[in-house]
Structures are given as structure tokens and as C-alpha cells.
Amino acid sequence: MIEISQxxxxxxxxxxxxxxxIDLSIPDGAFVGVTGAAGSGKSTLTYxxxxxxxxxxxxxxxxxxxxxxxxxxxxxxxxISRLVGSVCQDIDSQMVSSVVEDExxxxxxxxxxxxxxxxxxxxxxxxxxGIAELxxxxxxxxxxxxxxxxxxxxxxxxxxxxxxLDEPTAELDPASSVAVFDLLKRYSVEHxxxxxxxxxxxxxxxEYVDTLVIVDEGEIRFCGTPHEVLEHSDKLxxxxxxxxxxxxxxxxxxxxGLVCGPAVCTVEGAVCACEGLLSxxxxxx
Amino acid sequence: xxxxxxxxPGESFLHTMNPVAKLAAAFLLVISCFTxxxxxLLAVVIALDAVMAVQCKMxxxxxxLAKAVAAFSVILALIALLFTPQGDVLAPLPWGYIGTASVxxxxxxxxRLVACAVPLFLVFYVTKLTDMANALVKVLHxxxxxxxxxxxTVHFIPMFMNDMAGIMEAQMARGVEFDGGLVKxxxxxxxxCVPLLVSSVRKTNSAAIAAEVRGFNLRxxxxxxxxxxxxxxxxxxxGIAAAxxxxAILLRVLL
Amino acid sequence: xIEFCQVSASYDxxxxxxxxxxxxxxxGDFVAFVGTNGAGKSTTMRLINGLLKPTSGExxxxxxxxxxxxxxxxxxxxxxxxxxxxxxxxxxxxxEELLFGFAAQGRAxxxxxxxVDAMIERFGFxxxxxxxxxxRGTRQLLALAxxxxxxxxxxxLDEPTTGLDFRExxxxxxxxxxxNARGTTVVMVCHDMEVVGDYATRVIAMTAGQVVAxxxxxxxxxDADVLSRAHLLxxxxxxxxxxxxxxxxxxxxxxxACANTLDGMERALAGEVGVRxxxxxx
Numbered sequence: 001m002i003e004i005s006q007x008x009x010x011x012x013x014x015x016x017x018x019x020x021x022i023d024l025s026i027p028d029g030a031f032v033g034v035t036g037a038a039g040s041g042k043s044t045l046t047y048x049x050x051x052x053x054x055x056x057x058x059x060x061x062x063x064x065x066x067x068x069x070x071x072x073x074x075x076x077x078x079x080i081s082r083l084v085g086s087v088c089q090d091i092d093s094q095m096v097s098s099v100v101e102d103e104x105x106x107x108x109x110x111x112x113x114x115x116x117x118x119x120x121x122x123x124x125x126x127x128x129x130g131i132a133e134l135x136x137x138x139x140x141x142x143x144x145x146x147x148x149x150x151x152x153x154x155x156x157x158x159x160x161x162x163x164x165l166d167e168p169t170a171e172l173d174p175a176s177s178v179a180v181f182d183l184l185k186r187y188s189v190e191h192x193x194x195x196x197x198x199x200x201x202x203x204x205x206x207e208y209v210d211t212l213v214i215v216d217e218g219e220i221r222f223c224g225t226p227h228e229v230l231e232h233s234d235k236l237x238x239x240x241x242x243x244x245x246x247x248x249x250x251x252x253x254x255x256x257g258l259v260c261g262p263a264v265c266t267v268e269g270a271v272c273a274c275e276g277l278l279s280x281x282x283x284x285x
Numbered sequence: 286x287x288x289x290x291x292x293x294p295g296e297s298f299l300h301t302m303n304p305v306a307k308l309a310a311a312f313l314l315v316i317s318c319f320t321x322x323x324x325x326l327l328a329v330v331i332a333l334d335a336v337m338a339v340q341c342k343m344x345x346x347x348x349x350l351a352k353a354v355a356a357f358s359v360i361l362a363l364i365a366l367l368f369t370p371q372g373d374v375l376a377p378l379p380w381g382y383i384g385t386a387s388v389x390x391x392x393x394x395x396x397r398l399v400a401c402a403v404p405l406f407l408v409f410y411v412t413k414l415t416d417m418a419n420a421l422v423k424v425l426h427x428x429x430x431x432x433x434x435x436x437x438t439v440h441f442i443p444m445f446m447n448d449m450a451g452i453m454e455a456q457m458a459r460g461v462e463f464d465g466g467l468v469k470x471x472x473x474x475x476x477x478c479v480p481l482l483v484s485s486v487r488k489t490n491s492a493a494i495a496a497e498v499r500g501f502n503l504r505x506x507x508x509x510x511x512x513x514x515x516x517x518x519x520x521x522x523x524g525i526a527a528a529x530x531x532x533a534i535l536l537r538v539l540l
Numbered sequence: 541x542i543e544f545c546q547v548s549a550s551y552d553x554x555x556x557x558x559x560x561x562x563x564x565x566x567x568g569d570f571v572a573f574v575g576t577n578g579a580g581k582s583t584t585m586r587l588i589n590g591l592l593k594p595t596s597g598e599x600x601x602x603x604x605x606x607x608x609x610x611x612x613x614x615x616x617x618x619x620x621x622x623x624x625x626x627x628x629x630x631x632x633x634x635x636e637e638l639l640f641g642f643a644a645q646g647r648a649x650x651x652x653x654x655x656v657d658a659m660i661e662r663f664g665f666x667x668x669x670x671x672x673x674x675x676r677g678t679r680q681l682l683a684l685a686x687x688x689x690x691x692x693x694x695x696x697l698d699e700p701t702t703g704l705d706f707r708e709x710x711x712x713x714x715x716x717x718x719x720n721a722r723g724t725t726v727v728m729v730c731h732d733m734e735v736v737g738d739y740a741t742r743v744i745a746m747t748a749g750q751v752v753a754x755x756x757x758x759x760x761x762x763d764a765d766v767l768s769r770a771h772l773l774x775x776x777x778x779x780x781x782x783x784x785x786x787x788x789x790x791x792x793x794x795x796x797a798c799a800n801t802l803d804g805m806e807r808a809l810a811g812e813v814g815v816r817x818x819x820x821x822x
Contacts, residue, residue, distance in 0.1 A: 037707060171702065172731075173577045173731050175576055200704075203776065246780060249780070256806075258810065277809065278790060278813070
């Protein structure tokens with residue numbers, strides 16, 4: 001679905017390239033989490049996918065990014081937007097309307113979706129985010145979690161093939177963060193939509209994504225399933241990426257020779273590993 | 286000032302009117318206010334303002350707004366009072382005098398501004414910005430870019446005010462005293478423009494990108510999903526406002 | 541000392557955001573407020589430094605009601621770090637930023653300069669750098685430094701780690717924890733339960749404008765009833781320990797069932813296996 005090859009990018013005002021020789025291939029329908037330390041280039045990587053670079057921020061762009069066969073440098077931002085839906089970090093300034101329903105209508109109107117189809121699309125998008133009852137509410141009155149769901153719904157209504165989200169849970173409490181990821185995951189599975197999320201909360205990513213991408217100083221350090229990536233917990237720590245505590249615990253138990261098997265990503269995984277250990281089955285010979 | 290100029294959902298007659306009709310009627314009222322110097326006519330407009338405020342259940346907002354406008358216009362009125370000597374001398378001043386007509390004039394300024402500001406601001410409280418922009422594009426054929434710019438500007442006002450309030454709070458929390466004279470206040474506010482500017486530039490930038498990735502460039506006059514037909518009541522409302530203007534002009538010409 | 545006596549509060553006379561909240565924070569405490577967005581945590585913080593006055597009840601700082609003091613007067617007692625450092629930073633250089641509070645509180649002078657220099661040294665700042673050009677994590681640290689350089693006896697932090705990466709977060713929290721170790725009272729709002737578990741000694745859980753739990757950090761975070769009422773997710777190790785006890789893998793009184801930290805859990809598990817291993821050998 002997305003083919004990035006030898007991508008390098010330097011912002012015009014930046015001295016050093018923010019991305020250096022990125023190669024990444026994302027299959028159709030994947031749920032991808034991107035993380036890394038501040039300033040590692042993880043957000044810029046998503047800008048390359050939704051066309052914000054090179055179309056909105058000037059700079060030196062080398063290599064190529066293809067989304068569904070379309071070269072993002074050659075296509076216009078508007079054309080890329082037909083394929084890739086983007087939810088920006090600052091959702092407050094993203095909102096163009098004062099009422100939820102109008103916010104969802106906006107993109108549908110612009111992209112010329114037939115007017116007979118529009119009501120059904122609005123219903124569907126609101127339902128997918130579980131906010132059907134917010135339809136007539138004023139956006140200013142909504143909580144952070146509700147606003148985030150509106151922002152996602154207004155992009156989902158366009159039925160993009162790829163959905164890119166930049167730190168969608170930064171301002172949310174843990175319960176709302178989990179709720180947003182639950183909805184994204186379900187949508188991705190049901191509609192086969194490719195989802196790419198930049199996120200600081202590694203525990204959340206480890207639980208939901210099927211591919212975890214770790215960016216460090218403009219390069220992809222690790223890319224694989226959370227199990228594979230979290231094997232490298234020590235190296236991750238060196239580049240400023242924490243591991244979920246469950247992973248750290250099980251890794252320590254493995255180091256002591258108490259537990260075998262792959263790295264765990266979730267509390268659930270740690271529970272299994274510990275139960276195995278306590279029942280005597282998990283102990284290594 | 287939470288919710289300043291922000292849409293308040295409702296079902297009232299004013300809410301359901303055509304956005305263009307609302308704007309037209311409001312502007313007709315404004316012109317009437319500035320055409321006339323007749324206190325009775327201005328009183329009629331203020332009464333009309335009151336009726337509208339009650340009708341769309343926006344009484345507290347209207348009172349707050351009227352107070353703010355009155356406070357502002359008092360400054361203008363004072364200047365007019367001191368510097369436009371007219372009518373019989375009431376009190377001599379080193380550079381002229383305060384006359385009976387000056388007093389009338391000053392009062393007129395306050396009454397006129399309050400009377401005309403209320404309908405204009407009420408429009409924003411009872412109209413969704415998107416509806417207003419879409420109706421302007423559909424009915425009056427205003428280019429969408431201009432309508433969107435206007436819409437974004439108004440949309441950003443509450444966000445800026447929020448930011449400003451937040452920045453001032455941060456200053457107070459560090460020990461800055463914002464009470465005191467106007468000059469002192471302004472002097473204290475100046476350095477705050479930097480953080481405000483920084484956040485505004487960031488916000489407008491990300492808003493522009495967000496609009497673009499949602500097909501802003503493709504939007505045409507036909508894009509809007511909702512239609513904005515005029516109904517009998519819209520014509521009636523504009524008719525009443527137009528009639529007021531006619532009366533105002535007649536009073537001006539005849540008296 | 542901070543005392544809340546049956547405090548209710550609201551904005552612009554609207555619906556009450558806080559209802560009948562009472563608690564006391566003693567000198568030297570490290571308290572974390574937890575709960576969902578909109579539970580009233582930030583409102584509580586604003587009440588502490590007088591940005592908001594209670595509509596009923598009283599907030600006392602060292603025995604003086606905040607209603608009798610202006611926020612600017614409270615500033616010397618309560619240092620307040622806002623969630624967004626960009627709303628706080630306003631000077632042209634890092635040095636000026638650090639001096640700002642002294643000037644605002646009328647404490648400028650040689651002593652202030654010395655303290656600022658020491659702070660620049662301690663944090664490794666460039667005193668002449670322009671604050672807005674620093675990266676997000678450094679701006680947050682600068683905002684924190686410009687508050688604590690004033691040495692207020694109470695520090696209030698509204699989501700100090702939001703938007704920071706792991707290293708930045710650890711750096712900020714180390715500073716805060718060091719501050720607390722030297723006797724400063726710390727009150728913070730925090731969504732990251734791992735951070736809460738690592739640093740806070742006491743947790744107050746709020747939901748819908750009311751306090752639902754107030755106690756030692758892990759007593760609150762282990763209370764299933766509180767967790768569900770306040771929509772909280774416990775730290776992973778706590779969740780693991782509760783799950784293991786629940787599912788009967790360990791006895792509810794075993795060290796594993798009481799382990800709260802990574803180190804504690806590792807030790808407890810190793811100990812448990814050791815004991816059982818010996819049992820099997822017989």
C-alpha cells in the first residue's frame with residue numbers, strides 16, 4: 001500500500017536532514033505504530049505519507065514515497081488526500097465548524113460525494129467512532145476525547161484507504177486513549193483501512209498495532225511486530241524509547257533464566273508468562 | 286468571556302432564519318441606527334433588540350454585550366462631549382465649552398452604538414459559522430475563499446481569547462499584578478504578544494493544512510450539502526428592517 | 541499546608557465543576573490527582589493558587605483563605621506549572637525568563653541573579669538562548685525551572701509530562717522528585733499512572749467533580765472499586781499483581797500479590813519460584 005524508498009528530507013530552516021534514507025513498506029490493511037524520542041523525525045515520516053511534505057513545508061526531498069502506486073511528489077496534495085486521510089495533532093485548529101455534523105460534512109462536500117450518499121456516510125462515520133448521539137452538539141462543549149473522535153470521524157467519512165494520525169491521544173486520559181485505539185483498531189479490521197499512528201505511549205502501541213516502527217535520528221531503527229521490536233528493550237532505552245513495564249519485567253525474568261519464550265507486549269502476556277513460571281511449566285531447563 | 290461570539294444551539298425563530306436574511310436584516314438595522322438621530326426610533330430598535338434576545342433565549346449574553354458596547358461607547362461619547370461644543374453653553378472649558386447639544390450628541394452615541402451592536406452580534410450567536418459561510422457562497426455568490434477566511438477569523442477569536450486568558454493566568458501565577466491603571470495594564474500585556482503570536486501562527490498554519498487535506502481546493506459554489514432557501518418569514522424580517530430604514534431616512538429628510 | 545474545606549466551584553456561575561471537595565495536603569507531601577478529563581483536577585489546581593475562588597467552602601494556604609489573597613500574592617507561596625509551557629514563557633532569553641518571577645514579585649537583586657545562575661548551571665541551559673527556539677522538552681524544563689528558582693514552598697504541576705518523550709519525562713520528574721526530597725510540597729495532575737506510581741506518595745482520585753479516593757498511592761491504585769469509578773487504569777505491574785492474585789496463581793497475601801514496582805515484582809516472583817522449587821524437590 002505504501003512504499004517508501006531511500007527517503008531523505010531536510011526542512012528548509014533545518015541544518016541537518018530530519019529523515020535519512022528511510023525504506024519502509026506498509027501492506028494494505030496494516031495497523032502501524034510509529035514512535036521515537038522527541039525530534040527523531042517520527043512526525044515528519046507521517047507527513048511524507050500524507051503529502052504534507054513536500055507540499056506544505058519546503059525543503060530538500062530525496063527518494064520516493066508511493067501510496068497505492070501514486071507518487072506523492074507528483075500528485076497534488078488534494079489528490080493524495082483522496083487516498084490518505086490525516087488527523088493532525090492540534091485538533092482544535094483543525095475544526096472548521098461549530099457543530100459536529102457540519103464538521104463531518106465538510107470533507108464530503110469538498111470531495112464532491114454525491115448528495116444522495118452524504119447522509120448515509122455521515123451516519124456511518126459517526127457510528128464508527130461511537131458518537132452518533134453527539135451529532136447536533138456544539139464542538140466547543142465537547143471533551144478532549146469526544147473532539148478527537150469527531151476529528152477522526154470527519155476523516156473516516158471520506159473513506160480513505162490510509163488513515164494517518166499524529167499523536168491522537170496526547171491530550172487524553174488513559175481511558176479515552178484506550179477507547180480511541182479500540183475504535184481505530186475495529187475500524188481498520190472491518191474496513192481493511194491501513195492505519196498509521198504516531199504515538200508516545202508505547203504501552204498503548206504495543207497492545208494494538210501489528211507493526212511497530214521505531215525512528216531514531218531520522219532513521220528507522222526497528223520495524224516489526226511489537227514482539228520482535230520489544231526484544232531489543234535495552235537498545236530501545238538507549239535511543240530514548242521506553243518499554244511497557246510488562247515487557248521489562250518478563251525480559252528481566254528471561255535474563256535470570258526463569259522464563260523462556262518471546263518478549264511480551266501486554267499485561268496479558270506478562271500474566272501468561274508469570275502463571276507459566278508459577279505453575280512450574282515456564283521454567284527453563 | 287467564555288463562549289464569546291460562539292454559536293449557541295437552539296430552535297428559535299432567529300436560529301432557523303436564513304443566514305443571509307439574518308445578516309441583511311442586521312445590516313439594515315445598523316444603517317437605520319446611523320441614519321437617524323431620533324431617540325424614539327432608536328428606542329424602537331432597542332426594544333426590537335430586547336424582543337430578539339428574549340426570543341432566542343440569549344438574554345444574559347445580550348446584556349453582557351450591551352454593557353461592553355456601552356462601556357466602549359462612553360469613551361467615544363466623552364470625547365464628543367468635550368470636543369464638540371454645540372448648543373447652549375452648559376459649562377465652559379479652557380478650549381471651548383460643553384453645550385446642551387453636546388450632551389445630546391454624547392447620549393446619542395451611546396444609545397446608537399448599543400442599539401446597532403446587539404443585532405449584529407446576535408447573528409453570530411444564533412448562526413452556525415459554516416451555515417453563514419455556505420449561505421453567503423450559495424446565495425450571494427461570494428467566492429468560497431473569502432467566506433472561509435471570514436469564517437476562520439471569527440472561529441479563531443474565541444481560541445485567541447482563550448489563549449490570552451491562559452497566558453495572563455500564567456503571568457499572575459508568577460506574581461504579576463494585572464490590577465491597576467490602564468497604562469500599567471497595557472505595558473504588562475505587551476510582552477505577552479510574543480507567546481500569543483507564536484501560538485497563533487502555529488494554529489493558523491495547522492488549520493490551513495488541515496483544510497487543504499480535506500479538499501479545501503476542490504470546493505465550489507455547488508459543494509455545500511445544505512440548501513438555504515428564503516422563506517416568507519425571512520422576507521418579513523428583512524421587510525421590517527427595511528421599513529425601519531425607510532422611516533429613518535424619511536425622518537432625516539422631513540425633519 | 542493546603543486545606544480544602546467543603547469546596548464547591550464553578551466557572552461563570554455555570555453548573556458546579558467541583559462539589560463539596562475536602563482534603564488536606566501537609567508540608568512535604570507528594571500528591572498526585574488522577575481521574576478522567578473533566579473530572580475537576582485542573583479546577584482543583586486553579587483553586588490552590590487562587591486563579592479560581594471557591595463559590596462555597598474555603599481553600600486555605602498556610603491557614604489563610606485564598607479568597608482574601610490575589611493570585612499574585614499567592615505566587616510566592618505556590619509555584620504553578622501550566623500544562624502548556626508556551627503559555628508561560630514570555631521573555632527573550634532563558635536568563636530573563638528565569639529572572640522574570642523575581643522581578644514580578646519584587647525580589648530582583650543580586651541574590652536573585654545568583655539563584656538564576658545556579659539554576660542555569662544545574663539544568664545546563666544556555667542563558668542567552670531564545671526560549672521559543674528550544675525544543676518542547678527543554679521549554680517544559682525551562683518553564684519548570686523558572687518556577688522552582690523562586691523556591692516556593694508549594695509547587696503545583698498540571699500534567700507536567702504530557703507531550704514529552706520518555707527521557708524528557710524522566711528528567712522533569714527527577715527534578716520534581718528532588719525538589720520534594722528537599723521539603724517542597726508537590727501537588728500534580730498526571731494521567732500517566734506509571735509516573736504516578738513511581739513518584740507520588742499519595743493519590744487523590746476524582747470523578748465528576750468529587751473526590752472518590754484519597755490515600756497512599758498503591759492503596760488507591762489497587763482498589764478495584766475506585767479504579768472503575770474513576771475510570772483509571774492501574775500501572776502495569778500493579779495490574780499484573782492483581783490479576784495473578786485474582787486468578788489464584790499466588791495467594792492473596794504473597795509478596796507477588798503485593799508487589800507494586802518492577803524491582804519488587806521481580807524479587808517477589810523469584811522468591812516465590814525459589815520457595816516452590818524447594819517444595820518440589822522434596
